[in-house]
């Protein structure tokens with residue numbers, strides 16, 4: 228009989244926020260920096276291009292020229308044509324590790340100083356912002372490598388919260404000079420729905436363990452099945468709706484056995500969730516990126532905005548989010 232994917236995800240108790248003290252501090256620091264900035268690069272993860280939008284940046288960064296960079300293009304099925312269809316401002320799909328992509332961004336920043344009569348003599352100043360772990364610091368290092376052939380300037384890592392404060396500007400190109408400020412990732416300031424939290428946990432925007440690896444694995448399985456992408460876990464298990472069956476397959480395949488030789492499904496869950504966070508299980512996109520999906524996301528963001536300002540009583544639309 229043909230495999231039929233489940234259409235409902237089980238109810239698990241999940242945290243619904245991850246807005247930390249240093250996220251708030253970063254937003255204040257961005258306000259203070261703004262006068263010094265020529266172009267803002269907002270980085271979003273192309274595996275979840277809607278979930279990793281943070282309306283806080285709209286509020287904090289006002290009308291500064293902004294380019295949205297959808298990172299980790301090598302790990303996502305998001306296509307440039309989709310971005311064109313969205314028609315939602317200047318946007319580009321990139322790999323933050325790619326020197327070729329970095330070269331393109333440098334040329335664009337240098338063209339900005341050439342085309343702006345009022346460009347400051349101290350060079351063009353860029354600011355990179357985005358949700359935690361989307362690739363901001365990796366991008367800075369690639370830009371510096373592409374522009375100046377220099378080694379890594381800032382620390383990067385596979386978990387959120389590696390960058391803890393707004394750094395001083397780092398030079399990334401010369402003649403004309405370009406400088407870039409790296410900043411800590413900032414999470415959404417309001418409660419998020421279950422799907423968003425599960426997606427954030429899967430791609431690594433919240434700390435590992437905030438959502439149990441078992442739940443992350445069940446969510447990945449649910450989403451892969453809905454997308455008809457069983458082949459992405461075929462080396463571990465035949466098509467299944469049971470996360471336990473999948474984890475047993477992973478334990479067997481990766482030789483994770485507990486005492487007595489039984490499959491160690493806890494170890495398998497940590498392994499598989501970790502592999503997804505790092506993008507090692509293949510390219511996938513977790514958001515509905517159709518134009519209707521974008522509209523639905525926008526409606527939800529406005530609703531969260533109203534909830535934030537009215538405590539859920541919907542007395543009006545808050546002004547902190549402008550779509």
Ligand SMILES: Nc1nc2c(ncn2[C@@H]2O[C@H](COP(=O)(O)OP(=O)(O)OP(=O)(O)O)[C@@H](O)[C@H]2O)c(=O)[nH]1
Pocket residue numbers: 298299300301302321322323324357358359360361362363364365366382383384385386387388389390391410411412413506
């Ligand atoms: N495959 C792939 N991996 C990437 C890309 N960009 C970043 N990474 C990896 O993603 C992880 C997070 O990268 P960082 O540059 O530290 O992310 P960040 O946005 O600075 O994170 P915070 O400082 O914690 O907010 C690292 O393991 C990077 O190697 C990309 O475009 N493709």
Ligand SMILES: [Mg+2]
Pocket residue numbers: 363364365382383389390410411412
């Ligand atoms: Mg960083």
